[in-house]
Amino acid sequence: MHRIMITAAVLALGAGLAACGSTTSGSGSGSGTSASTGAAAASCSNASIQKDLYTKGTLTAATDKPVYPPWFSGNDPANGKGYESAVAYAVAAQLGFKKSQVTWAYEPFNNSYAPGPKKFDFDINEISYSTARAQAVTFSDSYYDVQQALVALKNSPIVTKHSPADLKSYVFGDQVGTTSLQFINSQIQPSQTPKVFETLNDVKQALQTKQIAALVTDTPTAEFITTEIPGSVVVAQFPSTGEHYGLLFAKGNKLVTCVNKALATLKGNGTLAKLTAQYLKDFTSVPTIQP
Amino acid sequence: MLGDSSRRGVVLSTTSTVVVLAVLVGIFLLAPGSAQVRHTFFNPTDMWQSFVGDPKAGYYSVGEALWLNIRMFVAAEILILIFALIVAVIRQSTGPVLLPLRVAATVYVDVARGVPLILIIFALGYGLPALQLAGISDQSAAVYGVVALVVSYSAYVAEVYRAGINSVHRSQVAAARSLGLTQGASMRYVILPQAIRNIIPPLLNDFISLQKDTAQVGLLGAIEANKAAEIYSSTVFNYSSYVVAAILFLILTIPLARFTDYLIRRDQARRLAGAGQ
Numbered sequence: 001m002h003r004i005m006i007t008a009a010v011l012a013l014g015a016g017l018a019a020c021g022s023t024t025s026g027s028g029s030g031s032g033t034s035a036s037t038g039a040a041a042a043s044c045s046n047a048s049i050q051k052d053l054y055t056k057g058t059l060t061a062a063t064d065k066p067v068y069p070p071w072f073s074g075n076d077p078a079n080g081k082g083y084e085s086a087v088a089y090a091v092a093a094q095l096g097f098k099k100s101q102v103t104w105a106y107e108p109f110n111n112s113y114a115p116g117p118k119k120f121d122f123d124i125n126e127i128s129y130s131t132a133r134a135q136a137v138t139f140s141d142s143y144y145d146v147q148q149a150l151v152a153l154k155n156s157p158i159v160t161k162h163s164p165a166d167l168k169s170y171v172f173g174d175q176v177g178t179t180s181l182q183f184i185n186s187q188i189q190p191s192q193t194p195k196v197f198e199t200l201n202d203v204k205q206a207l208q209t210k211q212i213a214a215l216v217t218d219t220p221t222a223e224f225i226t227t228e229i230p231g232s233v234v235v236a237q238f239p240s241t242g243e244h245y246g247l248l249f250a251k252g253n254k255l256v257t258c259v260n261k262a263l264a265t266l267k268g269n270g271t272l273a274k275l276t277a278q279y280l281k282d283f284t285s286v287p288t289i290q291p
Numbered sequence: 292m293l294g295d296s297s298r299r300g301v302v303l304s305t306t307s308t309v310v311v312l313a314v315l316v317g318i319f320l321l322a323p324g325s326a327q328v329r330h331t332f333f334n335p336t337d338m339w340q341s342f343v344g345d346p347k348a349g350y351y352s353v354g355e356a357l358w359l360n361i362r363m364f365v366a367a368e369i370l371i372l373i374f375a376l377i378v379a380v381i382r383q384s385t386g387p388v389l390l391p392l393r394v395a396a397t398v399y400v401d402v403a404r405g406v407p408l409i410l411i412i413f414a415l416g417y418g419l420p421a422l423q424l425a426g427i428s429d430q431s432a433a434v435y436g437v438v439a440l441v442v443s444y445s446a447y448v449a450e451v452y453r454a455g456i457n458s459v460h461r462s463q464v465a466a467a468r469s470l471g472l473t474q475g476a477s478m479r480y481v482i483l484p485q486a487i488r489n490i491i492p493p494l495l496n497d498f499i500s501l502q503k504d505t506a507q508v509g510l511l512g513a514i515e516a517n518k519a520a521e522i523y524s525s526t527v528f529n530y531s532s533y534v535v536a537a538i539l540f541l542i543l544t545i546p547l548a549r550f551t552d553y554l555i556r557r558d559q560a561r562r563l564a565g566a567g568q
Contacts, residue, residue: 109525110521110524110525113525113528113529114331114530115324115327115328115330115331116324116327130526130527132526132527132528132529133526133527133528135527135528135529136331136527136528136529137528173512176518176521176522176525177521177522177525177526179349179526181349181350181522181526182347182348182349182350182526183349185346185347185349186346186347186348186349189347193351193514195432195512195513195514196512196514196518196522197511197512198510202417202510202512205417205421206417206420206512208421209417209420209421209423209428210420210429211420211432211512212512
């Protein structure tokens, strides 16, 4: 069974599903050749990745505190519920870990890219890939392709007036470290400086007290926020800019090759699509507008 | 002309300074993670990019953001000097009618000094807008930040004022009153002029601290230097922007620190001169 999955991963890679460049596909085909010899179903078997683990015998995933739906559920990353928790356990299963062999570490976002040794194998915390960031850490391939969305109070003007020209006149808010700020400034180009808050809770507070006209975040988070703030709605989402979330590894961590294979398998066999439908389904009905 | 012994002193102190610095730099450069730390904290490209900023790439100029710190600092400093003086004078008052005010001032100083600044910023920055009062609840984050700084620092500065007032010898009060000055007039014309001269160094010390603490207002979403540095850092995963912010704050605070030293020296010289007469 295990070997079948790896073969599937290799096939998926060969089919060019993973847009991850020569390094990954190179080692992918390497393991493909040796998979038939059995010696090294090798490169990504549970035994052969042990040397790359933070703690032998367990896969240490990390995320921030608190964590929010729909990415996690009940503020507990270890319950396997919520999209990111489910993806983490699916990746773990691909790598031959039982659920009990996965442990969770607490890693505040701002610490996740600090230099020096990391205390986890990978961090899963809605972290967007960018080339600049990839100089400091290593990212896996995408496990979720991101679109930005607008959340506002129901009776506020932005709900009805959001033509690209109208959008420029509002004060937007976002959470520090998200790519939403870049999106606001490069795509919406508002005339007033957006406000940047420490935590999602602070942004929500600012929206409720009308310090900002709308908050910008990824669509699933936006949908979740409307369940938290009475009288708020997702106004719309914007077209994709090619942004995606990746698992974050210490720079040069070799484990990423096998995790990318696992992700390719999960894409190829429809697991990611199934998890998206299960946890993020409500989030596809939002209208798309131009920034 | 330097004497032999003082020339030797200069040579020794220079040598020891150079040796200490060389050892520290050597340890830093030879540490196993040195290259990584230098890249993450002191990368010239990142330092320059964060200094000039590029909003479309998702980050703001740390240098430009410092202007907000300076404006908040100046506004807060003026308000603190006035407000703290009022609190100090109330606490020093003796009239029985003023008891409620004295109690209020004491409670204010206790609370404002005891609660961490960051919590005061939070309470005012998110509390005041939530009240939805016209004219109060629609101010910018920087305004709430200045109010929070004034609330917190006035308590300290009021105590500095009070110490200054108490440092003026009681005979001065007695002399002023015997000349027929009212209590208020003796405070205004006799006590405060002497008190304030005594407390200028500790006051400046508090204001150096205030300059840095404007950075905490970033918590409310205002993009001041430290926040701009944080945004840069989290956008490109490099901490060099914080070093830029640190250098900018140093450029702000060091002149004030030297000025404080100068005032202390001048005051000492004057006192010594006075003692000799």
